[in-house]
Amino acid sequence: MLTSEMIRPDGALVQVSDLEVTQFGPAVEVKNENERVIISGVHGAMVLQWAGDHTVRISGVRASWAEIGPLPSYAAVLPGGGPESSLETLETENAIEVSSGQLRVRIEKQTMSFIITDPAGNALTNRHQYYTGDNHLQCRGGITDGAQIYGLGETTGFLNKRGERYTMWNSDVYAPHVADMESLYQSIPVLVHHHEGKAFGLFVDNPGKIIFDMRANREHFRIDLETGDLDCYFTAGPALKDVVSRYTALTGRMDMPPLWAAGYQQSRYSYMSQEEVLELARTFRAKEIPCDAIYLDIHYMDEFRVFTFDPVRFPDPKGMITELRKLGIRVVPIVDPGVKMDEKYGVYRDGDRRDYFCKTKEGLSFQGEVWPGISVFPDFSDAEASRWWGDLHRFYTDLGISGIWNDMNEPSVFACESKTMDPDVVHGNNGMPITHGQWHNMYGLGMSKATYEGMERTLNGERPFVLTRAGYAGIQRYAAVWTGDNRSFWEHLAMFMPMSMNLGMSGIAFCGSDIGGFEHSTTGELLVRWTQMGAFSPLCRNHSAYKTLYQEPWRFGPEVEEICRQYISLRYRLLPYLYTAFNEASQSGLPIIRSLAMEFPEDPRGYTVSDQFMYGDSLLIAPVYRPETEHRVVYFPPGEWIDFATGERLEGGQHRMVHAPLEVLPIYVKAGSFIPMTSPEQHTSDAGWRDLIMCYFSGAGDFSSEYTLYEDDGSTSRYRQGQYNTLIFGAEEQELTLRLTYRYEHQAYGNRRKSVLLVIKNMASMPKSIEGLELIGSVSELEQVHQGWAYDALRKECHIRIPQQQLWEVVLNK
Structure with a gap:
């Protein structure tokens, strides 16, 4: 327990960002190597490379150009993406200009500060400058008066991060997450500067400890590195959507998840036996509360050994999983990186024999305590070790499991001052050793990457689902994330909203929080409000901790149960909208x-x-x-x-x-929007919506709008070979008429629909006519035919049923 001892007056603390630094300049030499330009200063050098038409990589290093070889590249950044043409340089008395395509970088010779402009000279970023100090590098960037700072991944506090300070260092934080907490589980070092609708982004690709300080000076931010180079990617806007889309083009975008992962998910630390899990699933079905997944926390394992089931608690896992699949429910087991040191344990023996575990500087396997006791940790910096780990997941896929939950992968280590691996632990890094202090934030990403790729290899075309607690930039390519061990506090419900919005602006579209709160015990009222919000979270998972109250939707009486049922069911009715949003995230990087x-x-x-x-x-x-x-x-x-x-x-x-x-x-x-819906189900089946209800929300004025619906089989990778549909719905609304259309832009997936139901909301009076369609007596009668229309005066809705075909047009006369 922390006490006032922590703030004793003799406890002075010097932060890295308080240390003295020296600017890189003045510039003394310029070298153009066609694909990169090196500008050497008295105290450091800048290396400029293009990473796309609107993104430039400006790396700050201590060495002169003669000593600069290829700069390190981490798994966060996708390979390629540079300009096809050579870089151009122009040197004047006071400045150096480097340009290619849409971007120009202007560097002042004296200070080596720089600004990025378009070819016409219009500023796209504020002024930035690099500094060097004793064993660390620093970047300072201007903050415009009145601007907002977004992004920075998984951070507490409000949406605007101006005036805050954060440390990028993946940490197992069980203490209550409060606004002044500088580190959590995910480190996504991307800062977005936004002012009057215009934005630019700055991504610092360094998986060691990084401090982002927007507090010390209101006019600029400081970025301090404890290890490695200052490897910065600047992305031009002008709009926020442009920045996010271009940043995710650099670091990657999510794949389409299996549809079941978009459903409601139930978890607890822990469901203690096979029978408890089966009874839980039967209760969901009996109470008609939709559910697609049940999670197994660490008690399913044999003495917490990963890739095992406890023979007493879970005597027949394959039988359990088969019965759950018949109920439409998937199993998602937890997998931690700590491998129990036990000579009788095959995973340990095999990994030790192959030399796949992280090493101390003396060359021995690093040992740390986690749930199984003294454990060793796979070295995910090594390709062979990662593939070995991924292939171990055949243990799960052979049982019918296609989803994995990665936890404790900061990595968390008990009884250790740093609560993680020692900074001098060595990662093999494919023959280029690197210390844990330099690579720490990559560990969770490496584990999720190994898990996802291993599942892909063993699932025979079925899409894997991975959920991770820890990650780094680029984690969106391999896993969904949740915000870790929150608590059943109203403040934590509120905190998820800005946290998820900033995660989205940091490239992570598939995220969620533990609905109801993990630690502490929830109340019925809090569970209702959290379930309502959670129904609109990309990841919708209820999770609670050991020894807290159970918080399944029926635990707090019939009123709470009914409200939770309604909102979980609403999520399922809106799955066509959510699934289409997932597709947009996979194509453009824009969040949900x-x-x-x-x-x-x-x-x-x-x-x-x-x-x-x-x-x-x-x-x-x-x-x-x-x-x-x-x-x-x-x-x-x-x-x-x-x-x-x-x-x-x-x-x-x-x-x-x-x-x-x-x-x-x-x-x-x-107003003027299309919202696709479907009939509520108890679990997902596929994303070729058998019942497609396209709702158009009519406005009071004239509107013109368009919506593209995405659908595929919801489970396999065949969509990558083009087996999907995109339907474009259009509306032209005027005072006397409403023209609705739909057409297939791409049609290569066969769904089972015979008709499409269009529902026009907010029709104050019955239309005079709908060209080419017969008026049916009532909405209920309309359900029995494939073509026609009806008006619901009570709900002020016009229902139009049209046959499923390639192209259709409806003209409604008001």
């Missing part, structure tokens, strides 16, 4: 949970909103995050908004107090 600043860049009133978010580009979600609260203020960005539940029209550009009793989550739709 988005800040208002990202979606409405011209509206400064939304730049710092931390307590509501956009779900895709059309749904505004405003969770209630305080106890015993039935009202909250919602900010509506410019435009027209429609209450998802009531159909009430609301003008944007204003704050409004809304009523939200326990059973209500405020959800709003941008």
